[in-house]
Amino acid sequence: MKILKQKQVLAVACHEIKGQLSSFTYWTIILWPLLIAAIFERSGNIHLDLSTSNHLNLNLFWGNFLPIFIFMVSLSYVSIMANSVAADKTSKISEMLLAMVDAKEQLIGKISATYCLMLLHMTIYAGLIYIYERVTHGFIVQTIIRNTSPVFFVYIVLDAAVALFMALVWATEIASYVTDESQVAVAIIPVMLLIGTGTAVSFLFNAPHYFDAGISVMRVYANVVLAFPPIGSLLMPTLLANQNVGYGEAYLNIVIQLVIIAWLLKQSVRQYRFGLLSSKKANPFLAVLSHENTGNSKENKR
Structure with a gap:
């Protein structure tokens, strides 16, 4: 693969950010969780026992919250990304862009823009939570932060x-x-089914002492399975929150996932390039699985 052209990546990212900030969809994914939270807060029926004397409840909270958080964030931004790519493809903009910007720069640029949008999203939430707790003299978020290790927060990010x-x-x-x-929807459903399955399974792991101390067949098997992204990203936080695995094991899992992602990304760039130029009317998911972008295709030689 060619060296990444940073100026082109930046141009694609800026274009994507500008487009999303002016779209109704982006602001909707920010507002609807706030609406749900306001309904629960108004009902007054939700109470979290996260007192400093109850670390078990805090561990279970993280074990349940993190997979749901990752699922909801993925659902929101996968939808935005899929719609953006589809809009460029159907309007023929992608074909014109390929003449100026290679598929690799387009792909990395769009993903970089998504991370920037998510950072803005989380910053808005953090600010609103801070204001809410100051006004209501709340203590839940403060308690969570005070009783959670900074190393764990770094791992979560x-x-x-x-x-x-x-x-x-x-x-x-x-x-x-x-x-x-x-x-x-066909581009979104397969990804969300995989992440949704990992989220559901993570609840089964959300219990202290799920693994026995030391090396066991189940522990080795789980680590092999969890090495494949994004499965490990969904299940490992739950295991770490309940102290079923250590930080060394958890961070090693991230490193292994990054190595796998680097290899998959190389394949995905070729698929992405070929897909943008393809006009074949077929199920998009099946088109990817068919591996139509063989080494003999002219598009892959660009």
Whole structure:
């Protein structure tokens, strides 16, 4: 693969950010969770026992919250990414862009823009939570932060970033084969089924002492399975929160996932390039699985 052209990546990212900030969809994914939170807060029926004397509840909270958080973030931004790629493809903009910007720069630029949008999203939430707790003299978020290790927070950020990256790459790859905007859901559903399955399974792992101390067949098997992204990004935080694995094991899992992602990204760029130029009317997901972008295709030689 050619060396990444940073100026082109920046240009694509800026174009994508500008487009999303002016779209209704982006602001909707920010507002609807706030509406749900306001309804729960208004009902007064939700109470979290996260007192400093109850670390078990805090561990279970993280074990349940993190997979749901990763799932919801992935669902929101995978939808945005798939719609963006499909809109460029169906309007023929992607073909013109390929004449100026290679598929690799387009793919990395769009993903970089998504991370910037998500950072803005989380910053808005953090600011609103801070204001809410100051006004209501709340203590829940303060208690969570005070009783959670900074190393764990660093891991959460890295883990969520890895999971989202893989979800975006797959969604973009499939969406590049969309020939009609009605097919966008087909690009989203396979990715979300995989992440949704990992989220559901993570609840089964959300218990202290799930693994026995030392090396066991189940522990070795789980680590092999969790090495494949984004499965590890969904299940490992739950295991770490409940102290079933250590930080060394958790961070090693991220490193292994990044190595796998680097290899998958190389394949995905070729698929993305071929998909943008393909006009074949077929199921986008099946088109990706068929591996139509063989080494003999002219598009892959560009």
